[in-house]
Amino acid sequence: MEEIHDLLPEMERYTCVVDLFEHAGSLTDAIKFVNEIPAEPTEMVWQTLLNDCCVHGNGGLGGTTAQKILSVRTEYS
Numbered sequence: 328m329e330e331i332h333d334l335l336p337e338m339e340r341y342t343c344v345v346d347l348f349e350h351a352g353s354l355t356d357a358i359k360f361v362n363e364i365p366a367e368p369t370e371m372v373w374q375t376l377l378n379d380c381c382v383h384g385n386g387g388l389g390g391t392t393a394q395k396i397l398s399v400r401t402e403y404s
Contacts, residue, residue: 338369345372349379358388370399 348357373396380389
């Protein structure tokens with residue numbers, strides 16, 4: 328991202344990529360991408376992934392993602 332497009336890898340940009348994977352119908356690639364983010368994903372990233380799980384009817388991954396959201400909220404509370 329930085330080398331090719333001269334864009335700093337901010338969490339908002341990671342969130343957009345996750346959403347793009349969902350629009351392409353690739354939830355598997357979205358979760359793989361989230362797991363490879365070099366920093367701890369923010370609640371916004373997890374919320375986007377949870378929405379993607381709802382769109383694709385993946386309750387198992389949705390439950391795991393919801394737990395991640397709760398853990399992130401607990402860390403910052």
